[in-house]
Amino acid sequence: MAFDPPVRRTRREYTAATMVTDAYRNVDVDSLMERLSQQDPDNPQPLFGDRRRLQNFRPPHTAHRESTLQVKDWRPTVLEADDGDAYFVVLTHKTRTWFRDREDYRSQPYALTVTLLDEARTELDLAMAVTQTVTVQARNRARV
Numbered sequence: 001m002a003f004d005p006p007v008r009r010t011r012r013e014y015t016a017a018t019m020v021t022d023a024y025r026n027v028d029v030d031s032l033m034e035r036l037s038q039q040d041p042d043n044p045q046p047l048f049g050d051r052r053r054l055q056n057f058r059p060p061h062t063a064h065r066e067s068t069l070q071v072k073d074w075r076p077t078v079l080e081a082d083d084g085d086a087y088f089v090v091l092t093h094k095t096r097t098w099f100r101d102r103e104d105y106r107s108q109p110y111a112l113t114v115t116l117l118d119e120a121r122t123e124l125d126l127a128m129a130v131t132q133t134v135t136v137q138a139r140n141r142a143r144v
Contacts, residue, residue, distance in 0.1 A: 003108055008099075024047060026084040091112065
């Protein structure tokens with residue numbers, strides 16, 4: 001994930017915002033959206049703390065919170081059948097308090113890339129399977 005927030009070189013926290021990526025499985029989109037709507041924008045927390053939140057990312061979730069370019073790697077050793085077929089990537093954007101009331105920063109462009117690899121099943125056409133099933137849902141939360 002990459003994004004380009006405005007910067008201010010005279011501050012310790014020089015970027016105007018941070019973005020954090022997280023991933024979830026075995027959860028329906030409605031309960032995920034409900035949890036997202038209940039989030040405190042000033043103190044976002046993981047939506048689920050159990051197995052539904054993908055763990056063992058390299059680097060860990062907290063290692064690059066301040067970075068505008070984030071790369072995570074998740075390699076499960078076993079995928080359990082009850083994990084479901086849907087995986088959700090959640091991006092949380094937080095504007096810093098010193099930049100929050102600016103009229104010229106109401107949205108943040110970003111880029112997200114997800115790579116799927118199944119080394120055990122080389123005959124599987126993952127690109128085609130993903131293209132047929134992936135839906136992109138973006139949610140824009142405005143502060144008043």
